[in-house]
Amino acid sequence: MGLLVDGKWHDQWYDTQSTGGQFKRDAAQFSSHVTADGGAGPSGVNGFKAEAGRYHLYVSLACPWAHRTLIFRQLKALETIIGVSTVDYLMGEDGWTFNASEAQDQDLVADHVNQHQLMHQLYTQADKNYSGRVTVPVLWDKEKQTIVSNESADIIRMFNSAFNHLTGNTADYYPVALHSEIDRINKRVYSDINNGVYQAGFATKQTAYAENVEVLFKTLDWVEDILSTNRYLVGDQITEADWRLFTSLVRFDAVYVGHFKCNLKRIVDYPNISAYLRELYQVEGVAATVNMRHIKNHYYMSHGNINPTGIVPTGPVLDFDQPHGKG
Numbered sequence: 657m658g659l660l661v662d663g664k665w666h667d668q669w670y671d672t673q674s675t676g677g678q679f680k681r682d683a684a685q686f687s688s689h690v691t692a693d694g695g696a697g698p699s700g701v702n703g704f705k706a707e708a709g710r711y712h713l714y715v716s717l718a719c720p721w722a723h724r725t726l727i728f729r730q731l732k733a734l735e736t737i738i739g740v741s742t743v744d745y746l747m748g749e750d751g752w753t754f755n756a757s758e759a760q761d762q763d764l765v766a767d768h769v770n771q772h773q774l775m776h777q778l779y780t781q782a783d784k785n786y787s788g789r790v791t792v793p794v795l796w797d798k799e800k801q802t803i804v805s806n807e808s809a810d811i812i813r814m815f816n817s818a819f820n821h822l823t824g825n826t827a828d829y830y831p832v833a834l835h836s837e838i839d840r841i842n843k844r845v846y847s848d849i850n851n852g853v854y855q856a857g858f859a860t861k862q863t864a865y866a867e868n869v870e871v872l873f874k875t876l877d878w879v880e881d882i883l884s885t886n887r888y889l890v891g892d893q894i895t896e897a898d899w900r901l902f903t904s905l906v907r908f909d910a911v912y913v914g915h916f917k918c919n920l921k922r923i924v925d926y927p928n929i930s931a932y933l934r935e936l937y938q939v940e941g942v943a944a945t946v947n948m949r950h951i952k953n954h955y956y957m958s959h960g961n962i963n964p965t966g967i968v969p970t971g972p973v974l975d976f977d978q979p980h981g982k983g
């Protein structure tokens with residue numbers, strides 16, 4: 657794993673020394689928005705009009721942030737409008753790559769758009785002097801030959817509404833009336849769960865690890881409590897807040913409990929959360945976006961400082977197809 661400095665790749669792990677053993681996630685740097693008519697979105701930059709075949713999504717099947725975008729591509733019927741490429745699960749000294757061939761791993765789709773072997777080549781194609789981390793997901797504009805956005809939270813908002821006139825799919829996971837409630841829940845779920853598991857797992861000081869684990873499980877207890885009265889996080893309809901939580905929950909028992917040492921409880925120990933997780937998993941099209949082989953192999957094999965042998969555990973045995981009991 658590494659990063660680009662002035663367009664040059666450097667193989668180095670996250671710096672936690674300057675932050676007291678705490679992992680700090682950098683903000684994404686490409687922040688334009690695709691809009692229905694090409695007018696400026698929240699970023700104030702215009703020129704990214706929703707068009708069939710114009711945009712391409714680069715994801716890792718292992719990554720929870722990229723996973724959100726794949727789910728929205730599915731739920732919003734965008735499969736024929738937005739193409740996808742998937743990186744190899746192994747993130748080594750070159751960062752994300754397309755090294756494994758489609759013949760070796762049938763779940764992969766190579767970069768047929770730009771023919772890159774390495775993900776950082778896409779970043780320097782967009783900005784030859786780019787400095788920063790090379791992350792997935794990336795939404796690529798084939799017309800302008802640039803990255804529209806490398807922020808999953810923004811990409812799912814674009815998928816939610818910008819292409820509706822092309823797909824006829826008007827399902828709304830961020831309805832206006834629920835904005836403030838969804839934003840409130842997202843904020844806590846992001847800091848304490850989505851990012852919280854990484855802050856526990858990547859901590860390099862005992863106190864930093866312990867603090868993050870405590871906050872993480874307090875927040876899972878809070879979610880368990882919400883789900884004792886609500887079917888979903890914001891009442892009785894599935895919203896963006898649920899999908900943002902889902903990608904962390906579905907990885908939790910397989911990876912975060914062991915690899916990131918988030919082990920005060922497992923998700924199976926939370927009755928409301930586990931039923932909710934199964935219900936979301938069973939929504940049409942979602943199970944096909946969950947690739948447990950990529951998820952487990954990526955985490956256990958890519959973080960050599962956490963798991964030097966690269967051994968991937970055989971268990972746990974999980975079955976998200978069990979009935980969820982919610983009618």
Ligand SMILES: N[C@@H](CCC(=O)N[C@@H](CS)C(=O)NCC(=O)O)C(=O)O
Pocket residue numbers: 657658683684716718719720721722789790791792793806807808809
């Ligand atoms: N803010 C970004 C975060 C994406 C992110 O951190 N992705 C991870 C994979 S799970 C990544 O690509 N990490 C590579 C790195 O940090 O070098 C988003 O939500 O889109």
